[in-house]
Amino acid sequence: MIKRIVIISSLLFLCAFTNALGAENIAIQGGNILTISGDVIEHGTILIKDGKIEALGRDVVIPSDTRTIDAKDKFVMPGRIDAQSRLYVIESELNESRAITPDLNILDALDPFIKEYQEVLAQGVTTIYVTPGSHSLLGGRGAVLKLNGSKTANKIVLKADVAIKGVIGISSNNQSSSLRRLEHYSSIREALIATQGYMQKKRKYEQELSEYKKKKAEQDKQKKDDEQEKGKKDDEQEKGKKEKPKRPAKPKRNPTYEILAKVLRKEIPLQIEAHRVDDILNALRLADEFDFTLILDKCTEGYMIADEIARRKVPVIVGPVSTSFVDMPKLEYRNHDMRNAAILSKEGVKLALGVSGRDGISSKFIALAAAMAVANDMDKDVALRAITLTPAEILGVADRIGSLEVGKDADIVILSGHPLDTFTQVEMVLIEGKTVYERKTTQ
Amino acid sequence: MKQKTLLIMMLSLSFLCHGLWAAGSPKSLAIRAGKIWTVTNGVITDGVIIIKNGKIDAVGKDPRIPRTVKTLEMPGKHVIPGLIDAHCHLGLSMDIFGEIEETVSAITPDMQILDAFNPLAEDVKKALRSGVTTVLLAPGYKNPIAGQTAIVKLYGVKTDDWLLKRNAGIKFSLGNEALMSDRRPTSRSGLMALIREELNKGKDYGENKLDPCGEILKRVVEGKLPVYLYCNTVDEIVAAIRIIDEYELNAMLVGTREGDEVANMIAERNIPVIYMPCLFLSKDKDLKRVGKIAGAGVKVAFASFAPRTNLSDLRTSAIIAAKYGFSPELALKSLTINTAEILGIAQRLGSIEKGKDADLVILNGDPLELTSRVGMVIINGNIVYQGEEK
Numbered sequence: 042m043i044k045r046i047v048i049i050s051s052l053l054f055l056c057a058f059t060n061a062l063g064a065e066n067i068a069i070q071g072g073n074i075l076t077i078s079g080d081v082i083e084h085g086t087i088l089i090k091d092g093k094i095e096a097l098g099r100d101v102v103i104p105s106d107t108r109t110i111d112a113k114d115k116f117v118m119p120g121r122i123d124a125q126s127r128l129y130v131i132e133s134e135l136n137e138s139r140a141i142t143p144d145l146n147i148l149d150a151l152d153p154f155i156k157e158y159q160e161v162l163a164q165g166v167t168t169i170y171v172t173p174g175s176h177s178l179l180g181g182r183g184a185v186l187k188l189n190g191s192k193t194a195n196k197i198v199l200k201a202d203v204a205i206k207g208v209i210g211i212s213s214n215n216q217s218s219s220l221r222r223l224e225h226y227s228s229i230r231e232a233l234i235a236t237q238g239y240m241q242k243k244r245k246y247e248q249e250l251s252e253y254k255k256k257k258a259e260q261d262k263q264k265k266d267d268e269q270e271k272g273k274k275d276d277e278q279e280k281g282k283k284e285k286p287k288r289p290a291k292p293k294r295n296p297t298y299e300i301l302a303k304v305l306r307k308e309i310p311l312q313i314e315a316h317r318v319d320d321i322l323n324a325l326r327l328a329d330e331f332d333f334t335l336i337l338d339k340c341t342e343g344y345m346i347a348d349e350i351a352r353r354k355v356p357v358i359v360g361p362v363s364t365s366f367v368d369m370p371k372l373e374y375r376n377h378d379m380r381n382a383a384i385l386s387k388e389g390v391k392l393a394l395g396v397s398g399r400d401g402i403s404s405k406f407i408a409l410a411a412a413m414a415v416a417n418d419m420d421k422d423v424a425l426r427a428i429t430l431t432p433a434e435i436l437g438v439a440d441r442i443g444s445l446e447v448g449k450d451a452d453i454v455i456l457s458g459h460p461l462d463t464f465t466q467v468e469m470v471l472i473e474g475k476t477v478y479e480r481k482t483t484q
Numbered sequence: 485m486k487q488k489t490l491l492i493m494m495l496s497l498s499f500l501c502h503g504l505w506a507a508g509s510p511k512s513l514a515i516r517a518g519k520i521w522t523v524t525n526g527v528i529t530d531g532v533i534i535i536k537n538g539k540i541d542a543v544g545k546d547p548r549i550p551r552t553v554k555t556l557e558m559p560g561k562h563v564i565p566g567l568i569d570a571h572c573h574l575g576l577s578m579d580i581f582g583e584i585e586e587t588v589s590a591i592t593p594d595m596q597i598l599d600a601f602n603p604l605a606e607d608v609k610k611a612l613r614s615g616v617t618t619v620l621l622a623p624g625y626k627n628p629i630a631g632q633t634a635i636v637k638l639y640g641v642k643t644d645d646w647l648l649k650r651n652a653g654i655k656f657s658l659g660n661e662a663l664m665s666d667r668r669p670t671s672r673s674g675l676m677a678l679i680r681e682e683l684n685k686g687k688d689y690g691e692n693k694l695d696p697c698g699e700i701l702k703r704v705v706e707g708k709l710p711v712y713l714y715c716n717t718v719d720e721i722v723a724a725i726r727i728i729d730e731y732e733l734n735a736m737l738v739g740t741r742e743g744d745e746v747a748n749m750i751a752e753r754n755i756p757v758i759y760m761p762c763l764f765l766s767k768d769k770d771l772k773r774v775g776k777i778a779g780a781g782v783k784v785a786f787a788s789f790a791p792r793t794n795l796s797d798l799r800t801s802a803i804i805a806a807k808y809g810f811s812p813e814l815a816l817k818s819l820t821i822n823t824a825e826i827l828g829i830a831q832r833l834g835s836i837e838k839g840k841d842a843d844l845v846i847l848n849g850d851p852l853e854l855t856s857r858v859g860m861v862i863i864n865g866n867i868v869y870q871g872e873e874k
Binding site for chain 2: 400
């Protein structure tokens with residue numbers, strides 16, 4: 042009897058365990074698949090294995106042990122991304138009082154216990170990008186997070202150190218003077234110049250250190266040779282003959298410059314929030330001078346200099362699409378135009394859309410924001426790409442998410458209609474093959 | 485003598501002709517469109533609207549179009565009445581509280597928001613582009629008795645062109661914004677006491693007194709001037725209803741975020757609700773509230789509170805509400821005819837009917853689809869906005 046219980050319970054445990062691993066094969070059948078990276082596949086099938094997309098197309102062979110999800114007459118698209126989110130971020134942790142703090146990491150300010158993430162998930166958002174706030178000039182490092190429901194901060198991270206968030210020309214308390222924005226520009230510049238000095242010093246130290254090591258090794262060798270030859274006889278002669286090489290002093294480690302050095306080495310992009318034309322131009326000028334990878338953020342007046350941004354091939358995270366999403370429109374939004382995203386994209390700028398909402402849950406409105414951009418002249422396909430594949434590319438996670446392609450994570454949204462239609466319902470959301478949301482059909 | 489009479493007759497005839505010609509030709513227009521949302525009489529597929537002298541002269545499947553009238557052919561396009569924003573602060577400065585908040589005194593019923601309105605402001609043009617043709621301008625949120633509202637059309641520079649109502653009612657603010665640390669009121673009870681005090685002054689106001697505030701409040705307590713009570717939480721709403729009952733006010737509620745909790749109280753008294761912009765809200769629970777309020781039988785109008793939200797998101801507000809359970813049939817009404825009825829301008833605006841002002845918006849798709857784009861806006865029969873042809 043006891044034996045039987047043990048067997049059953051261990052079997053149950055095994056089942057639960059394999060389920061948790063996501064080893065089960067899943068096939069989503071019959072839907073209109075918006076792959077985003079390629080053409081729409083009508084009546085297509087997506088095969089999921091081990092949380093990844095194993096195959097997709099019209100003639101996918103489905104293995105026998107596969108669970109199928111019927112998506113007939115439904116639309117299937119990759120999980121949506123909000124590239125300007127505040128979900129999971131503890132409000133009071135958003136901003137630091139000092140101006141130059143690029144070494145801070147947003148991951149240290151996450152609260153994975155916030156329940157409302159489920160409402161965001163229910164609107165088909167599977168991934169968000171969070172950064173420190175706009176109060177510091179160089180505020181810290183942003184991260185891409187998945188809404189997979191884990192309560193451990195580390196487990197929701199898809200990519201850390203995505204970019205360093207900086208700002209130019211953000212007013213505080215609705216007051217902004219041109220002097221202030223010059224100060225922003227020059228402070229960031231000073232920090233980068235200081236980083237160059239730091240890097241130089243470090244290089245010099247490393248050079249000197251290697252020279253010292255070489256010399257020391259030579260000397261040690263000679264010493265040994267001498268000792269072997271002469272034995273221990275001529276101690277006095279030995280002492281007077283050579284000076285001992287001096288070990289160079291190690292420069293003090295500075296976490297600010299360490300992280301900014303990564304920016305100058307193009308290992309991590311600098312994301313600059315700028316609204317006005319002059320601020321955007323200043324950001325572009327900085328990128329020219331220091332040759333780092335720039336991501337423009339917000340870019341409210343970008344439409345006025347769309348050709349300039351396009352020419353430099355700088356990617357942009359545009360948002361808010363409408364000032365209604367922000368709590369109190371600041372002075373920077375004075376020339377806000379809802380056609381901004383459309384004008385930039387038509388000029389050839391690579392752009393992602395962000396909600397930039399008044400709170401974390403506002404990320405649920407990302408499809409709404411895309412629809413608003415379409416109402417203001419943006420191409421429908423470009424708008425859909427701007428909330429899926431393009432942000433994934435800009436944030437450096439396109440190898441994992443952003444489109445429905447073989448080998449990518451099975452982060453999939455099943456919809457009752459076209460994603461930009463008002464009354465379209467999100468039917469089901471999967472993250473890495475696991476169903477994380479399913480609409481109640483009792484209504 | 486006979487000659488003189490003849491001359492006068494000829495002169496007057498020529499004047500008459502001239503007058504007719506001037507009024508007739510530029511303002512006569514026919515529009516043939518794929519779908520006409522009359523709002524009060526259903527949807528007409530492939531119908532025609534004839535505009536004459538700035539008014540709608542005929543609507544129907546196939547009314548006779550006079551030969552002299554130019555017809556705009558708009559196959560597949562949707563025509564709706566011009567949208568009405570029931571509460572906003574448009575045409576004022578972007579830094580809104582500079583121009584709409586008179587914070588030295590808490591009681592300013594004599595303040596007219598109209599005095600701060602600039603019909604040429606940039607956001608007026610943006611509003612037109614989104615299909616809003618008429619707005620109620622309101623004072624701010626920091627004064628318990630904040631001042632006089634006005635209703636204007638977003639067209640023209642001369643006051644006569646755009647002014648519909650100089651004083652459309654008095655705005656009261658029962659919100660937290662009205663409580664300040666450095667002047668009365670500093671508490672909720674204090675706020676209500678102050679409002680009662682002022683309304684009592686209105687009751688006692690006599691013929692021979694010279695007090696502009698008292699005179700206005702007298703009209704309020706007599707029910708001749710409507711009041712807009714800004715309130716959001718349940719305690720604020722219930723306090724507002726208490727005041728309405730006590731003084732038998734002709735009142736509307738503005739904001740009313742948690743109105744669903746006391747929807748029956750509001751419905752019993754037939755108090756209309758001007759609901760806050762849905763873009764202020766983000767939790768599912770909050771987004772579902774306005775649908776429940778309307779479901780209880782309360783007449784609802786949407787508002788943008790612009791520039792606190794973008795005025796072009798007035799329609800967005802209705803669309804979000806509809807997505808979260810507000811009846812889709814009601815959604816367009818709550819942007820047009822219901823709003824017009826609540827504001828007392830329904831004899832002229834709010835639907836596509838013979839005799840009403842020719843304020844029309846032409847879209848390239850269903851008005852409840854966010855992706856639909858406004859292609860043309862007509863006010864008083866004049867094309868005031870035309871987008872690029874796509």
